[in-house]
Amino acid sequence: MARRSDRPTLRTIAEMTGLAVTTVSRALLDAPQIALETRQRVQRVAREIGYQPDRAARHLRTGRTNVISFVLDPHDELLGFSTSMISGLTRALRDTQYHLVITPHFAEAPTLDPIEYILRNRMADGVVFSRTEPKDPRVKLLMENDFPFVSHGRTDLGIEHAFVDYDNAAFARMAVERLVSKGRRRLALILPPDRFMFRRHLRDGFQEAVERAGVASELPGDINLDSDAADLYAWLTWRLRQPDPPDGMVCAGEVSALSLMAALSDQGLTVGSDFDLVVKQTSLLYDEVRPRIDAVYEDISQAGETLGKLLIRRIAGERPSALQFLQEPVPRFTDRGQGTRTAIGARQSA
Amino acid sequence: MARRSDRPTLRTIAEMTGLAVTTVSRALLDAPQIALETRQRVQRVAREIGYQPDRAARHLRTGRTNVISFVLDPHDELLGFSTSMISGLTRALRDTQYHLVITPHFAEAPTLDPIEYILRNRMADGVVFSRTEPKDPRVKLLMENDFPFVSHGRTDLGIEHAFVDYDNAAFARMAVERLVSKGRRRLALILPPDRFMFRRHLRDGFQEAVERAGVASELPGDINLDSDAADLYAWLTWRLRQPDPPDGMVCAGEVSALSLMAALSDQGLTVGSDFDLVVKQTSLLYDEVRPRIDAVYEDISQAGETLGKLLIRRIAGERPSALQFLQEPVPRFTDRGQGTRTAIGARQSA
């Protein structure tokens, strides 16, 4: 309480300059009705005493929270997906008035819960979430409420909305072409669970490239990218003993791919000679994994930064159709050598 | 603006019950001066219309933010360290009034910046940060301002403060004993950079165990846990060609250990027969990595949850000396087999 008084407010500045509180407020907001000379004087004083507007008071008065909410998916606990996302978001929000609040989504709860919470309590001015579904109820609800958001992932709702997505179809095509160029003739693709939109993109890209190349393919139904490591391991171990086992595989999950590699290795197969694998890489992990395997990079941190920037523009009123961004896959195939390795490292430390 | 009116406030309830706004406020706070019957009636109405107090208004009036701030370390971008931490924190904050705000710490800026920002602008009621230094200036500043915090990591300031830490000394001892039991006789330890407190704990535990076992040891000075993957790789490659190379190693970083394994593999050494490695594992990664190596588990998500719970108690006024917690290392050595694998998986999905 004693401490409360030492924090400068508009009143402090008003007393120092002999102006009214209202005038000081307008001056700091650079209102043209206030004389230029006055504005400059007030702003100088504010800077000198380190005045920072009180966010709560501002929120109360204006209704704006200056908060961006990120819905933390419970599934992202593995590896750095959310960290990269969050780190990218903070980069986008740097030097803006916006703060980043994490709204958790607990595993057992409906995906809609965190969104309803944000809407009902006016917790934020905008929201970011990931892992969209074709008929994503979150997108629908947010559109109905005309609430600003950018999703990580597209939908199939016939609605124009802001998104950042990775071109998973292009990734799958690229991966298939790579495997075919290495002489693989029976390819498998590990898909995400049914409900996700990016399952379609992956499957469509895969099918297209496989048909064009005229090689055999399969889409295992028992397991998916969210399966337990042990299940993935068990499935591949089993499959390799069946007739016509695949000789190449596309896997869009980093940790899942490790399980597959473990199964291959335990079955006595050597990746690179008996079998090939193309993985989607979102961390620096696969630069260090031996045997080296082909990877295609997805820059999650960059996606986070773009999500943040687009959301701010959306809040400012830009039309959603102008706020859509598709990330291109970046191949990091093994024969490219050391060069590309430093490329990522450099960006991340910058 | 039109929408603003449909959100229930104290006034809504006051009008519905015919009571004064003040009475409703006190009733919801369960003040004993309000008749029990009135309290119950008000609380029932509030529940029915889904009343939620406005955080900004409350903040403005009481000075409390109901916000916990987590300082996001720029170094945690790799793997899931921060995600696990954040996920644990959200678990601790669930069903409380507290929200989690991410305060970024950008790589080039002093560690003190985010703390000063929080203090100056009264951004939160408490703060969590990681990677403490022996004379950590953040701890000093927060203590001086009597501001609630819990650090992930201890300090050497001679001050009692709340912390959650991992027993890195015990980890190092455990790792050395494991390596010695496998017949290794020249051990190396990869240390964190000089400035961190946990460097001491690791080194002390390592030295103690090495001396007790009477084996040779070395502490490489050119590289550390924050070194680039390429530098770690280059160093070990070089070292293996020098006289008296180590035959066992302790590494407290997951990704760093992968670089070391890559170097070993590229030098034709097989982990498990020519060389042994004990790694500190904070994700499920090493369950899937081949060849299997010995790991000791650190549950970051659990640490996050504990940090959150202790911080809430600290804010409530408990003495710091009662809010200190040391996590015990959990060995996950290779000969334990499949059993322990499921143990972690089970906890994380629960």
Place this chain on the structure above:
DNA sequence: CTATCTATTTATAACGTTATAAATCCCATG
């Protein structure tokens, strides 16, 4: 039946900000 107490409710003000409307000032114009 009045005075006094206790239990309960309420009015007032304030947190720091900004939108709206009103007030002041200064200068040019008739």
Place this chain on the structure above:
DNA sequence: CATGGGATTTATAACGTTATAAATAGATAG
């Protein structure tokens, strides 16, 4: 020298909450 008008400043009120002090009702005692 009044008048009008533009430029600039200010008073008032409100956002939703809660702390403080004051008011009311009801009950008890004298």
